[in-house]
Amino acid sequence: MIISWKTRCGFLYKLLVYSVEKERVNMNYEKHNEEVRRLLQQAEEGKCERVMMELAMNPRMIISDPMLNPRRITFEEYLKNPQIMLEIQCQFQEYCAESLISDRIMGFENLQEITPYPDFQNVLEGACLGCEIAFHGCNEPGTKVCADETTKYELLKNTRPLTDPLGGIVSTLLSHYEFFKKKREEGYTYKGKPLGSPGMAGMGTDGPFTIACSLIGATQACMDLYVDQDYMMELLDYITEAVIARNKALRRCYGQPEKSKSFGFADDSIALLSLDTYTELILPFHKKMMRELCTGEEPGWIHLCGDASRFFPTLVRELNAGTFDTGFPIDHGRVVRELGPDITVKGGVHVETLRAGTAEEVANAVKTILEAVKPFTRKFIIKEANNLSPGTPPENLSAMHEAVRRYGYYK
Known part of the structure; x- marks a missing residue:
């Protein structure tokens, strides 16, 4: 007899549900949550007794x-x-509430509500500016490069992202947002849990240079910084203006002030550049975003994957960055020493170690990281590096959390 893939998946799903049910019984949510509440209170008071653990993950x-x-x-x-x-x-x-442990309130029964949000992964900004979305079945989508050396100037003629920042894919995002609001008003529930107010999605940015790489390709973008700098400056300014226009329009739509007290953003592709090139050619556009989108009353945050720690001191000095969300590779001990005890650094165990490693390998990675950072800061938050991979065994996250509890206490 031939068993279909769908049938096999259904059987595997039942096995997983069974294992999750066992984990629900074995995990003492009440004890865990009591510890988390204590840690959160300590963090609020600036005197946390140990390093805290976070997880970044999404519906993928x-x-x-x-x-x-x-x-x-x-x-x-x-x-x-x-x-x-x-x-x-x-x-x-x-x-997440039942199986993926970190220092947050656990247990589905403890969720007050489900908070939906329009989720367009990492394709929103490229699609806003003309890129076609490339779907890959059940794997996360990307965008296709939409211009080459001969057509790249045409990008600058597309004024719609500047004059109609809520059009195109952003209009779909807002339609989803309104759908979630309506479902909440209708009393939609999931296993007895009501919906909360939908998340206000679409704000922030993946960064001007990263978006440029999406539009014309990373190789072309890097080359043009040197061989066609006038064009690249015009493209980066165009992208930055589009980012500002979209953020302001969405803030108005959501009833938020056009300028927030702080602003957080990413720009992963600057890892391709030297510090000098970044400072001369890209930083001015980051500064422009900050001027237009925040008052600067509070420190901002920046997400940078890759080998990007050489930029951190400049970002603290020039952009008032107060928190760095890191990926890999990174020397956690060196970074916290360089930045000092007042800057929050988030980083941790490689996602592939968490997905495919043993519990012992996970625990050893935690131990190595925490021993490197604890003598120099109390503002390090350990997490996955970066964004938890599908298929990560919950038991590896349990091993990570236990290792944090074993090695993370300050003397």
């Missing part, structure tokens, strides 16, 4: 894992159908 944990997605719902279905997006996010938030 469900969609890209056959055991959790036996229907094999694709990202194209997820992005285009708000009902499917809602169902996946409800499942995701339940799975």
Whole structure:
């Protein structure tokens, strides 16, 4: 007898549900949550007794894992159908609450509500500026480069992102947002949990240079910084203006002030550049975003994956960055020594170690990192590096959390 893939996935899903049910019994949520509340109070007072653990993760944990997605719902279905997006996010938030431990309140029964949000992964900004979305089934989507050396000047003629920043894919995002609001008003529930106010998505940015790499390709973008600098400055200014226009328009739409007290953003592709090149050619656009989108009353945050720590001191000095969300590779001890005890650094165990390593390997990685940072700061937060991979065993996260509790206390 031939057993279909769908049937096998359904069987595996039942096995996983069984294992999750066992984990629910074995995990003492009450004890865990009591410790978390104590740590959060200590953190508020600036005297946390140990390093805290966070996790960054999103609904791809469900969609890209056959055991959790036996229907094999694709990202194209997820992005285009708000009902499917809602169902996946409800499942995701339940799975996180039950099985993926970190220093936050755990247990589905302790969730007051489910908070849906329009989730367009990392394709929103490229699509806003003309890139076609490339779907890859149950793996996360990307965007296709939309211009080459001969057509790149045409990009600058597309004024719609500047004059109609809520059009195109952003209008779809807002339609999803309104759908979630309506479902909440109608009393939609998931396993007895009501919906909260939808998350206000679409603000922030992946960064001007990273978006430029999406539009014309990373190789072309890097070359043009040197061989066609006039064009590249014009492109980066165009992108920056589009980012500012979209953020301001969405803030107005959501009833938020056009300028916040601080601003956080990413720009992963600057890892391709030297510090001198960044400072001369890219930093001015980062400064422009900050001037237009925040008052600077509070320190901002920056996410940078890759080998990017050489930029950190400049970002503290020039952009008032107070928090860095890091990826890999990174020397955590050196970074916290250089930045000092007043800057928050988030970083930790490589996502592939968490996905495919043993519990012992995970614990050893935690021990190495914490021993390197604890003597120099109390503002280090350990997490995955960076963004938890689908298929990560919950037991490896439990091993990580236990190691944090074993090695993370300050003397």
